[in-house]
Amino acid sequence: DLKSLLEKMAEEVPSRREDAPFRMPVDRVFSVAGFGTVITGTLLSGSIETGDKVEILPSRTMARIRQIQVFGSTQDEAVAGQRVALNLAGIEKAYIERGDVIAQPGFFMSTRLLDARLNLLPHLKKPLVNLAPVHFYLGAKRVVAKILLLEKEELKPGESALVQCRLDKPVVAHFGDRFIIRSYSPMTTIGGGFILDGQPLRHKRFREDVIEGLKILEEGDPAKLIYQKLQENSISSPGDIQLKTKLPEDIIRKKSKELINQEKAVELSSGSLMTREALDNLTSKVKDLLKEHYQKNNLSLGLTKARLKSHLLPDISQKDFDSFLEHLEDKQEISVREEIVSFYGYEITPTAEESKALKDIEDLYLSREFSPPQKKELPEILKVKPQVVDNYINYLLEKG
Known part of the structure; x- marks a missing residue:
């Protein structure tokens, strides 16, 4: 009977989590x-x-x-x-x-972009065209939106599609929130759907990576959701992940551990996470920068941490960057000596020509102990470029 059917349907409705952000x-x-x-x-x-x-x-x-x-x-x-x-x-x-x-303060942000699954009602007489203006209803909020069709030229009556809703006013939304759209004029209900991403980037149409990412979100798998958000940044803290996914802390801890065990993610000593792909990519970039540096300056021990950070990860915290370098050092990829980063076990080996020039500089300063030459005089005395002199002086200073 109807009562039994309603009770069965009520049992199938997922319960709302009390441990999630308010x-x-x-x-x-x-x-x-x-x-x-x-x-x-x-x-x-x-x-x-x-x-x-x-x-x-x-x-x-x-x-x-x-x-x-x-x-x-x-x-x-x-x-x-x-x-x-x-x-x-x-x-x-x-x-x-x-x-x-x-x-709850600090957990949610407003947006004018929403990625969603949209279902168009079957009885409509015409399709929904790309960027068509509609009235968009979310909770108790009503705004005007333009619907960007991500995977179709047009959405026919009764069809479903992935879309990006571009709103004229900011709203707050989260994965799974339901919405309704009504035609701009006359105002009649034409469809509805649910939110997939409440903080998306601005998309272009027919991008396979965007469509595939939204399909992963649609599955509702917390581990896949966490992994997808990890892919958006080089390094993410558990707080960053919770801010983007709105998942409870215990779920984030459990699913992050699964990703680590599957070797899809790596946990740094700071507690932040990286995908294995991001770690490998950044490791290669560190090595490439060091190799390029040594080719230009054979007498340098390496690059400063500050220079590496500005090249690779300018927006992350110093704590996370130091943890990243610590991980590479543990894997014997690099060595960190105070503020200098070098290849693991790297030692400076001057060429015969460089050794002679270094000895000439040392002898020059020893012979003129009480009236040493100024640094700007050395290029002319040694018949070399100023940059080369800088390299020689820095090497001698490092060696003491």
Whole structure:
């Protein structure tokens, strides 16, 4: 019967995780005399307690939970799936509007780009063309969007496709969030779908790598999702991964360990992760830079850490960069002596010509102990270029 069918369908609905970051779309906002600003909505994930600090997006305004009501009853805590009213302290009603999202600070970001799976209704009389403007509904938010068809020239009635939604106003979305689109004019419902990536890059059409990446996201496999996000950066901390995936910490730890055991990822001493491919690629680049440096300067012990970082990984933390070098040193790929990076076991071996020039410089300074020549005089005395003199002097200084 209908009741049994509904019960069966309810059992198949996945439960909302209470250990995920807190997030709630705002569907109503009003003021209550003596209490101040009140918002209502349904908790999509996580939990919240009285006194917690929260962030209102997309404005990124901060507030504090003064009181929580669940189904009209005052509670100290609310959890995912519950319908709640929150009395906020530290913010006026004018700074919140329907469709905003209240969330755990620092975990969610607003965007004007969304990657999604879009399904068009079968009864429509015409297809959806590329970059067609539509009204886009997500939670309690309504914005105007242009739909970029990533894998088709046009989307026919009843068909499904991967798309990128380009919005006229920022929204907050996460993997799996449902949305509806309505035609721009007249406003009739024409389709809907679910979000695959709430923080994508701007795509071009018919890119196989983009389409394949979105299909991986669509599978919903946490390990594949983590690996895909690792591929976007050379080095990622667990915090970076959680910020991008919104997965709970225990899932990230477990699935990261699986990737490490499968030799798809490497954990550095800093706790950050790299894909094996990124590690191999950066290792090759370090070696290439050192080789190029030695070809130009045979008397140099190596490159400074600062120069290597500026060439290879300018945007990562010094802690992660030092951990990366430490990993290469453990694998006997390089040696790090104070601030100098060299090939593992590398020792300077001057040529016969260089040895003679070095001895001439040393003898010159010894013979003029009380009136040593200035550095700028040496190129003319030795009949060499200034850069060569710099190399000789640096070598002698390193040797003491």
